[in-house]
Amino acid sequence: MEFIIYWLSATPSYAAPLLLAALGLIINERAGVLNLGAEGMMACGALAGALVSLAFSSPLLGIAAAVISGATMAAIFGGLTVVLRCDQVVSGLILVALGAGVTGLLGRDIVGQTLPGFREVDLWFLSDLPVVGPVIFQQNTLTYLSFLFAVLVWWWMYRSVSGLRFRAVGESPSTADANGINVIAARFLAVVVGGAFCGLAGGYLALASSFIWVEGMVAGRGWIAIGLVIFARWNPRQAILGALLFGAIEALIPRVQATGMDVPIYLMMMLPYLTTLGVLVVASKFDEKRSQEPANLGIPYARQDRH
């Protein structure tokens, strides 16, 4: 029982960065842009967060830097794909390489230093409740914020006029264009905002989860988030569930290690990656026609192309 509470209370903080990245990607993909660069943007966010937070000993400034760096990387991606109509997959891979390379280059000097970050809040008597206390009321502020963001994005996307317009851009850009929506501007904006979320996710990893910068610390979470988006069928509400599932699996690994059980640790570390693969298989079984996928995902739009 103690093990389960311990495990469950660690889950939200593993789920939050995945959720933030997935939200960013949903915003991207709902506008029709497939951004595979999440891993790179998260790496930049994590490093920017770490550098600024160390320099000013202010986690808040650090998180702002993470958001800005993610958005900047995304703007490069937007320039390539939305403005110059480059292939979105290649551009995404470029972003990943750029993120890995730049962070390796700039992060040399702060590897391993403990960072000032966001610690768990104390919600007075709520935090002392049995079971729900540690699981729900002993998380850090960013965790609460990320779940709040998910609800807000969902509400905006499905309950507001601008959200509807926005989804139209991904479903049928030529129709949206004919309705007076500036498709190029909308897509660019979606890419930048999505990048900001991915940068935030990276900042979370550095400032609210590990409190340390190590090269390669994103460790495939950007790619897992891309899988998560397919699992969540491009819906922010379902992304919450997906993120909790993946977070629970990731949280399990150090917990099992801590109990001293004799398990092959490297085989256990495969779990998040294998789960992603498994989840994609299950998702494709249930939704073979991909009915929820934005119809124009991955296709560059130019009015003159006559879609």
Place this chain on the structure above:
Amino acid sequence: MSNPFELMPRQYSPFWLKAVCLISGIAIGLALATTLLMLNGVDFKGIVREFVLYSFISNRGLAQTISTATPLLLVGLASAIVLKLRFWNIGIDGQAWLGAIAASGIAIYDVGDPSFRLLIMACAAIIAGAVWVGVPVFLKMRLGVNEVISTLMLTYVAFLVAQHFLYGDWRDPSTSWPVSVTFDESSERLQRIGFGHVHTGVWIALGCASLVSYLMLAHRFGFFLSAIGLSPKGARASGLPVPIVVILTVLIGGGLCGLAGFVVVAGQEYRLTQYVIHDLTFSAILIAFLARFNPIAVVPVSFLVAGLFTAGETLKAFYQLPLSLILVVQAIILGSVISVEFFSAYRVRIKVSGLLNRQINEEQSRQTSQQ
């Protein structure tokens, strides 16, 4: 809404335009990369010295460039043929890892007769690489699972498989590092050919390059492949065996990546370590794009890209710059190459005024009426 630029998709872009775009893309990329290096404290003379003189002309550097180019050539070929099909295999590192693991396993457990040991190691590596990409291609063809994610997830899994062995059964008890025992000198290593570290793996890679070139450029298979790449629907409609060609191509690609893993462990490292495979995937994609997916062009291009790594090693030694810098340089070059392609795909017209626009329209309508 007034957008001053008007884009016209080109129906046909002439060869010279594509060539100009490719060359200027590379030039812009190199200029940006040079700027980046100079910002990091390497002066221009130093850049020329390391990237041109040392990597390609000095004996030591050239030998290192050729031995780095050997696995790069294999993965570049793999990437060139599968990208032609728009199958995004970005798990090249994973397939190479599996190849390296399989080859090491054969060497460590002394499978088979010593005189055939190298051959068995190579075959095991090819099969392992093909199996590792076989799972994603199966999932894609049967269930439509996105291959980008599945190949990449399996890369992480492959690395963890290697870790599992290195921290477990295969660990060399005589050292405190997670490395396997070294391979037997006479039967499990690719021999040096007498030029620095260059080993017989380079002949294997060149042999594969000629084989793949024959398949792609002179054989029916390559024709099918190009047709499917251009339009899968069209290829299916004209009765080409689309699934078989796709599956075979992807498996060949995986086999080549596995072979690259074999070449690294049997020709360079002589053991399995945590660092035998790194950064192959992005290099392979860069090579394929610069070579325009042409297997013959992959040979010189992978040699040039290998030169970047040689220079990176010296920059690391003399300027304390990390190898990740080379990854940034590669990303910049590929980024500028694909952005300049825009000008060969579209004609950009600047709308000066409404009047001029009307004139153009009138001229166009006159032309069409004449036709």
